[in-house]
Amino acid sequence: MAKRGKKYLEAAKKVDSNRFYSPEEGLQLAKETSFVNFDATIETHLRLGIDPRHADQNIRTTVALPHGTGKTVRVLVFAQGDAARAAQQAGADYVGSDDIITRIDKENFFDFDIAIATPEMMSKVGRLGRKLGPRGLMPNPKSGTIVPAEDLPQTITEVRGGRVEFRNDKTGLLHVAIGKCSFSLDQLRQNMAALMEAVKAAKPSGAKGTYIKSVTLTSTMGPGIRVNVQEAQAMSLG
Numbered sequence: 001m002a003k004r005g006k007k008y009l010e011a012a013k014k015v016d017s018n019r020f021y022s023p024e025e026g027l028q029l030a031k032e033t034s035f036v037n038f039d040a041t042i043e044t045h046l047r048l049g050i051d052p053r054h055a056d057q058n059i060r061t062t063v064a065l066p067h068g069t070g071k072t073v074r075v076l077v078f079a080q081g082d083a084a085r086a087a088q089q090a091g092a093d094y095v096g097s098d099d100i101i102t103r104i105d106k107e108n109f110f111d112f113d114i115a116i117a118t119p120e121m122m123s124k125v126g127r128l129g130r131k132l133g134p135r136g137l138m139p140n141p142k143s144g145t146i147v148p149a150e151d152l153p154q155t156i157t158e159v160r161g162g163r164v165e166f167r168n169d170k171t172g173l174l175h176v177a178i179g180k181c182s183f184s185l186d187q188l189r190q191n192m193a194a195l196m197e198a199v200k201a202a203k204p205s206g207a208k209g210t211y212i213k214s215v216t217l218t219s220t221m222g223p224g225i226r227v228n229v230q231e232a233q234a235m236s237l238g
Helices: 006-012 023-032 082-089 098-107 119-135 149-161 185-201 229-233
Strands: 041-048 060-064 075-078 094-096 114-117 163-167 173-180 212-219 225-227
Touching (some): 023 041, 023 212, 023 225, 041 185, 075 149, 082 094, 082 149, 094 098, 098 119, 114 149, 163 173, 173 185, 185 229, 225 229
Parallel strands (some): 075 094, 075 114
Antiparallel strands (some): 041 173, 041 212, 060 163, 212 225
16 A cells, blocks of 8 residues: 555545545535645545446546636647637637648647537547547547537637536546645535536436445545535535
8 A cells, every 4th residue: 555645644634444434525525635735626436326337338528617627728629621710719728720630640749628610520630549549639429529610719718617527447446636726615616516517417327326435525635525415416516
């Protein structure tokens, strides 16, 4: 087991490992137990009652966080003609067609956080699957990143403003950033509430038994804080 540093151990003393905190208590404690010298990210970790070995039980969808994640999102758009011009006007960081595809393929250019494509571009973008797929950057209709030209401006605005994609890992866990330590408690609460609503809405029809098994909050490098699952599921944006 990895040896914990002195700062971590001091922060961990503030957390009762035998207690399940309310969402508000957990968020406040996550802020208080952050010990890094930068604006740490607050994350929500959920263990789900799904079997990732079955494709119909895997979750991949998006949520619009009311207050964003606090992170600057770099957007790349695969488009051409009028669609490319619309993407540039909407504030995309990189826009292109064959030129961008070649740059990614030959130069391993990955200086972006999300890639969006128009449907007609996917026949070309498809050849980048081996490079973009493992990095979670491949445009996909489930994540709302393959959109018609007329929807590009709205989609770019949404992803820059706080729309994030989440998917379970191979063990059935979700790891989703919901803001920064500098966010107010209410901003974090609303972001967490939006996430919980999205997770509940994404429940696969094939999932049996308890769907959300555990909820844990943490800050970057901070200790885990267990949250009462029932209270987390009852959260609302109001």
